[in-house]
Amino acid sequence: MATKRSAGYELTKGIIKENPLLILMLGTCPALAVTTSAYNGLGMGIASTAVLLLSNVVISLLRKVIPEKIRIPAYITIIASLVTILHLLMQAYLYDLNKELGIFIPLITVNCIILGRAEAFANSHNVFTSALDGLGMGIGFTLALFAIGSLREILGAGTFFGVQMPWIQEDGLQPMMIFALPAGGFALYGIMVAITEKLNKHYYAQRPQRTLTRDRYPGSISERTDAVYDETEVLDGPRRSRTPALDAVPPAVKEPGAFAKKDEKPATKTESEENK
Amino acid sequence: MKEFLLILFSVILIDNLVLSRFLGVCSFLGLTKNVKNAMGMSIAVIFVMLIATAVTYPIYWKILDPVGLGYLQTVVFILVIASAVQVLEAFIRKAFPPLYKAMGIYLPLITTNCAILGVMLINIQETYSFLAAMMSSLGAGVGYMLAMFLFAGVREKMEKADIPAFMEGLPSTLMAAAIVSVSFMGFKGVIENLFG
Numbered sequence: 101m102a103t104k105r106s107a108g109y110e111l112t113k114g115i116i117k118e119n120p121l122l123i124l125m126l127g128t129c130p131a132l133a134v135t136t137s138a139y140n141g142l143g144m145g146i147a148s149t150a151v152l153l154l155s156n157v158v159i160s161l162l163r164k165v166i167p168e169k170i171r172i173p174a175y176i177t178i179i180a181s182l183v184t185i186l187h188l189l190m191q192a193y194l195y196d197l198n199k200e201l202g203i204f205i206p207l208i209t210v211n212c213i214i215l216g217r218a219e220a221f222a223n224s225h226n227v228f229t230s231a232l233d234g235l236g237m238g239i240g241f242t243l244a245l246f247a248i249g250s251l252r253e254i255l256g257a258g259t260f261f262g263v264q265m266p267w268i269q270e271d272g273l274q275p276m277m278i279f280a281l282p283a284g285g286f287a288l289y290g291i292m293v294a295i296t297e298k299l300n301k302h303y304y305a306q307r308p309q310r311t312l313t314r315d316r317y318p319g320s321i322s323e324r325t326d327a328v329y330d331e332t333e334v335l336d337g338p339r340r341s342r343t344p345a346l347d348a349v350p351p352a353v354k355e356p357g358a359f360a361k362k363d364e365k366p367a368t369k370t371e372s373e374e375n376k
Numbered sequence: 377m378k379e380f381l382l383i384l385f386s387v388i389l390i391d392n393l394v395l396s397r398f399l400g401v402c403s404f405l406g407l408t409k410n411v412k413n414a415m416g417m418s419i420a421v422i423f424v425m426l427i428a429t430a431v432t433y434p435i436y437w438k439i440l441d442p443v444g445l446g447y448l449q450t451v452v453f454i455l456v457i458a459s460a461v462q463v464l465e466a467f468i469r470k471a472f473p474p475l476y477k478a479m480g481i482y483l484p485l486i487t488t489n490c491a492i493l494g495v496m497l498i499n500i501q502e503t504y505s506f507l508a509a510m511m512s513s514l515g516a517g518v519g520y521m522l523a524m525f526l527f528a529g530v531r532e533k534m535e536k537a538d539i540p541a542f543m544e545g546l547p548s549t550l551m552a553a554a555i556v557s558v559s560f561m562g563f564k565g566v567i568e569n570l571f572g
Contacts, residue, residue, distance in 0.1 A: 125546065128405065129490050133398035173458060176487075180451040188447060203497045206450040210490040212402060282396050283557040290550030294542050 110232040114240035116303075121244040122296040126212040130204045131245055132285045138261055141249025142242065143197045144204065149238025151186055151208050152217060155179050156234030159222040175218045180209045213241060244292075251288055256280030380511045383504075385570070387515030389563035393491055394523040395556065400491030404524060405549060407482075414528035415521070420482040422517030425492055427464065428457050429513040432496050433506055453496050458487045491520060527556055 120126045130148070135141040158178050159166075166174045187205050190198040198205060208214065217237055222230040254260050256279030258268035267273050278284045391397055394404045400421070407417045432453050440446050465483045468476045486492060495516045499509040530552050539548045 125405070128401040129398050132401060173455070176454055176458065177451065180454050184447060184450050187450070203494055203501065206497055207399075207490050207494055209450055209454055210488050210493050212488065215488060278558075281557075281561065282398065283554045283561070285398075286550050286554035286557055290543075290547040290554065293550065294547035297547075298542055 107229070107232055110229055111236040114233070114236035114238070115243065116240070116296070116300065118237075119240045119244055119296065120213045120216075120237050121241055122293055123300060124213075124216075125293075126216055127241065128289075130207065130211065131248065132282070132289060134201050134204050135245055135249040135252055135285065136280055137253040137257070137259075138246060138250040140197070140200055141245040141247075143194070144201055145238070145242025145245040147186060147190070147201075147205060148208055148211060148213070149235065149242055151179065151182050152214050152238045152241075153231060153234040154182050155214055156217060156222040156230040157227055158182070159218045160225060160227045160230035163223055171223070172215075172219075175215060176209070179214050179218070183209045213237065248285075248288060248292060252279050252284060255288075256284060380508060382567070383508055383511050384515040384518075386567050387512050388519040388522065389560065390567055392519045392523055392560050393495070393516045394520055395553075395560045397494070399494040400489050400520060403489055403491075404527065405546070405553070408524055408528040408531050410532060411525065411528040414524040417482045418517070418521035418524045420486060421489065421491060421520055422514070424457075424461060424464065424483070424486050425495060425513045425517045426510065428453075428460055428492055428496060429499060429509055431460055432456055433499065433509050436500055449497070449500060450493075453493055457492055457496070461487050491516070523556070523560075527553065530556060 114120060116123075118124060121128070121131050127148070130144055134144045155175075155178060159175060162174075162178075183206060186208070187198075190205060217234060221233050225233070250260060254265060255276050258265050258273075258275035268275060276284075279288060387393075393399050394401060403417055403421075408414045435452060435456065436446070436449060440448060440452065461483050465476075468483075495513055499512055502512070504512060531549065534548065534552060543551070
């Protein structure tokens with residue numbers, strides 16, 4: 101992250117290229133829990149964006165004051181205070197939305213996106229760039245939540261912002277309840293991740309750029325689990341693999357008639373040996 | 377007694393922490409590559425969940441609520457959880473080395489696991505009594521373990537499956553989670569019939 105980039109780049113990278121929800125897989129809990137309607141998704145996205153923007157600004161301002169060793173507790177305290185302010189504001193001005201989102205507003209505190217951006221970006225960049233980064237990431241998160249929320253509302257409840265879809269009729273098509281349930285959330289999210297990944301690969305294969313892959317991202321699922329894997333190995337010695345390695349299956353087996361060919365070869369050999 | 381059992385079973389099966397409340401989804405997707413890691417993480421979560429409830433419950437109802445500082449719960453709880461995890465880790469490392477070996481490495485991951493903070497907030501929101509809050513925490517932890525164990529088993533099987541290229545990796549994992557989540561929906565009638 102040493103290279104200087106334009107302000108426009110910092111603002112737009114969060115939307116597709118490093119989309120926090122669909123590419124980096126950060127903040128999955130609120131993404132699945134509150135996206136039963138487009139309005140809730142949008143509300144949650146905007147609430148998270150506000151916290152992300154402010155926490156990036158505050159942490160960037162304090163980056164030279166906070167000692168290196170206790171930075172994580174310090175960040176968590178800053179984020180928790182911002183979330184508390186937001187929660188009180190929402191109770192005052194957006195009571196219904198606050199009731200719908202429930203405990204997921206206070207849980208923005210432990211959303212990995214916010215701590216992840218603080219650790220990966222605000223920590224080492226000036227206030228203006230950090231603010232742009234927070235805003236861009238927030239917009240990406242909001243768009244993803246809005247997309248999932250809209251799809252789940254249209255498919256699961258047959259409405260969009262409370263307006264009934266024209267094809268939902270008494271004796272006609274009925275809404276697919278499964279998409280309003282947790283299972284539909286998981287499935288739809290999986291499909292969206294697959295599509296975004298495909299688009300991203302397609303788009304950036306033509307214009308190669310350095311992207312932060314999910315595996316290298318600080319605070320991401322894979323980074324943390326890899327740390328766990330490494331440590332388990334140290335404690336227990338090398339892991340035994342439970343499933344056979346991919347190259348343990350010879351590639352010829354996948355082709356039709358592979359076994360027949362194999363059986364023939366030694367047979368011919370033995371015959372030629374007998375003839376000798 | 378019936379009330380406690382009702383809380384326990386409904387939290388384990390119906391309001392399952394991961395599959396219907398969506399708390400701790402990060403670790404659910406990240407740490408279920410094999411059964412061993414999934415179980416280690418689950419045991420650590422149950423342990424921390426019980427201790428955190430025992431600490432945060434009195435703090436809220438005896439200190440914060442009487443003086444009207446209830447809105448500070450998020451800040452206070454997250455700090456309490458973070459320090460409890462730190463103290464617990466140091467204590468277990470010194471006092472019970474085998475236990476540390478089994479679950480010590482998962483402890484630092486728990487601070488930012490939204491399951492713990494989420495359950496603390498739910499316990500306060502539902503205004504449970506202390507025993508009921510402990511029961512709900514235990515149920516949440518056991519439910520988390522059940523979901524992690526089932527899903528880790530599913531994923532070990534999935535490694536042998538031939539998955540279309542564009543669904544490989546996380547997308548197929550999420551689809552499997554959807555199917556496991558459907559299977560939990562079947563428990564809805566069980567509780568109603570058991571407890572009337």
